[in-house]
Amino acid sequence: MGSYLSLSGSHIPKIFWATTPAYVPLKQRNGQDPAEKTSLRALLQSHCPSLFQKFRPAWWLSSGHLQTGYAVVGDFSKVDKVVYDRTLLELKDGGTLGLDFTPPASERVLDDETPIIVALHGLTGGSHESYVRAILAPAVTPVAEGGLGYRGVVMNFRGCAGVPLSSPQLYSAGHTDDVRQAIMYLTYKYPKAPILGVGFSLGANVLTRYIAEEGDACRLISGCALGCPWNLSKNxxxxxxxxxxxxxxxxxxxxxxxxxxxxxxxxxxxxxxxxxxxxxxxxxxxxxxxxxxxxxxxxxxxxxxxxxxxxxxxxxxxxxxSTHHILQDIHIPFLAINSEDDPIVQEVPTDAIGSKWVTIATTTGGGHLGWFEATGSFSGEVKRWVRKPVLEWMKATTEQITLDHIESKPLVVIDGWITEPGKEHLGCRVIGEGGRVEGVEGQESLLAGL
Structure with a gap:
């Protein structure tokens, strides 16, 4: 059973924690005592103010069905534009993953220590999805222009978003070895860069499973799950x-x-x-x-x-x-956000968190991967509220704290394959560049937003 915080006002998200909070060391700044620690609760309250403020869905998108429907049929082609460079990874089982990097090298070259956000898309999506771009566009914008200045990498699942299907295996909400190998590659390529994870719907479930399975050896410094389906059987x-x-x-x-x-x-x-x-x-x-x-x-x-x-x-x-029963195995800062009127995910494990590292926030509105609020103008335009707490969470877990209990295993290269001792059946290597990725070319026949 976890603790629960609800501030006055029905439009303010409800926050759920385990009974005992986790404490993490603060990063040293200007002679600060290196032993000073803060709780994740205090970090959330001080550095993620959006989670403690009202979210009001746009009045013309007042139900979960309308929010979800707009996520599918809305025109997002002119907002949150993101351009990628694609790298194709071959896996030992013959499968292929598409890693889409942003900003592209032709636009801006980042330091190798720049924090990396790994994004996992939803059911049949990819890096083109509006909900992915809503997070990555401001995250990779330079600090001088109001962004975080981070590097974004979308892992496109096998066969998704133009990635070739080169083996007789697809992907699923429970299969984590693909993201495990993608993160191995990123760790090997950028050994000094902190890596964060964000997942959407099916991708949120994969991310949650990966983090729980890795435990104290997780290569991520934090995770964020949006619209996670949790109990797949019940939902x-x-x-x-x-x-x-x-x-x-x-x-x-x-x-x-x-x-x-x-x-x-x-x-x-x-x-x-x-x-x-x-x-x-x-x-x-x-x-x-x-x-x-x-x-x-x-x-x-x-x-x-x-x-x-x-x-x-x-x-x-x-x-x-399912992931509702493995939260106790998560050992890094982890934030999940779900909507109470989500027509696809109707069961959220707010009463059985079981890990001091996990925070679950629920909003009264937002639908499935919607969270649209009015811009304040009379144009009828909307923006995704959820980007605010997600960006605040990423910035806080990257720049305010450090993790001293994580011990990831070293990586090795064997016969050209990047792998990990004890997991030699896994391995990846670059097989080519997939070119510049922009827009939704080739994805028109698929419903977006899910």
Whole structure:
């Protein structure tokens, strides 16, 4: 059971902590006592003021359905523009990841010690998503121009956002080895740079699992999870059991996954005996297809490496991949933000945090990855409120505190593969540059914002 803080006013986020707070050393400044520490609660209260102030959704986006719908159909092409340089990583199992770096080298060269934000996108998204750019655009803006001046890196999952599918394995909410290898690469390339993680929806679940699995050896200095689905089994059943959720959200996400998989039919055909290839005939015959149906047909058998895949049922996969029950294994500063009117994630583990490193904040409005508030003008324009607490959190955990209990393992290069002692079955290497990435070219057939 955790403690709970609610300030007066229904529009102020609710903050949930474990009963016992974590204490971390402050960074030394001008002769400051190196032994001085602060609690994460005090850090949050002093350096993340947005979490303790009102968030009022735009009046014309007053419900979770409207907020979520606007995240999908809104035109964000002219806001938060971000341009990337793509690096393609080959993994030992034959898979390919696309790492999109911003700012591109042609625009600005950063110091190798510049903090790095690793972003994990949602279900079928990528670096082009508006919710990703809403965080990275100000985060990578120079300090002199009001930004943080950090480096942003989006890890595009296998087959997403134009990344080739080069193995008969997809990705899932529970498979963490891909982000593990991406962070190995970033640590090897920038050994002096602090690395932070931010995840959105499915990517938030992957990030949470990765951080919990790494424990005291985590290579990140902090994590932030937005719209995390937590209890996949319970939230999946809630999504399926309500008519609107089933016919709008579940059908929309299932169809997105089908379209994404269909983009790679030629690549999948190169592995005719694989479990993934064997699902294709039935997958193509399903129209429409619900999320749980896609997971039952495809994800449970091809959403990660073996073991633990394949799973006997989609629900067995959901139970394994859930994150609500592993928060006690998180040992770095971790902030999660969910909306109480999220139509996709209706169950948030605010009463079972179990880790002194974890803070969960909930807002009364915001939908799924929306959090749109009015700009204050009469133009009808909106901005994402959530960027404010996320940027404050990143700045605070990077620049105010240090972690003295984390002991990450050294990295080694074996036969050209960057790997970690004890995990030699994992490894990555650069296989090429994917060029300049800008806009949503090639992603028009997929629903954005999920």
């Amino acid at each position: 999946g059943h809630l999504l399926h059991d309500h008519w609107l959720q089933r016919h709008v959200y579940s059908k929309g996400m299932g169809s997105n996954l089908k379209r994404l998989t269909s983009k790679h039919l030629k690549s999948i055909a190169k592995f005719p005996d694989s479990p993934l290839a064997q699902t294709i005939p039935e997958l193509l015959s399903r129209n429409p297809i619900l999320l749980v149906e896609f997971d039952s047909l495809v994800t449970r058998v091809a959403g990660g490496s073996s073991p633990p895949f394949p799973f006997p049922t989609a629900d067995a996969y959901y139970v394994w991949a």
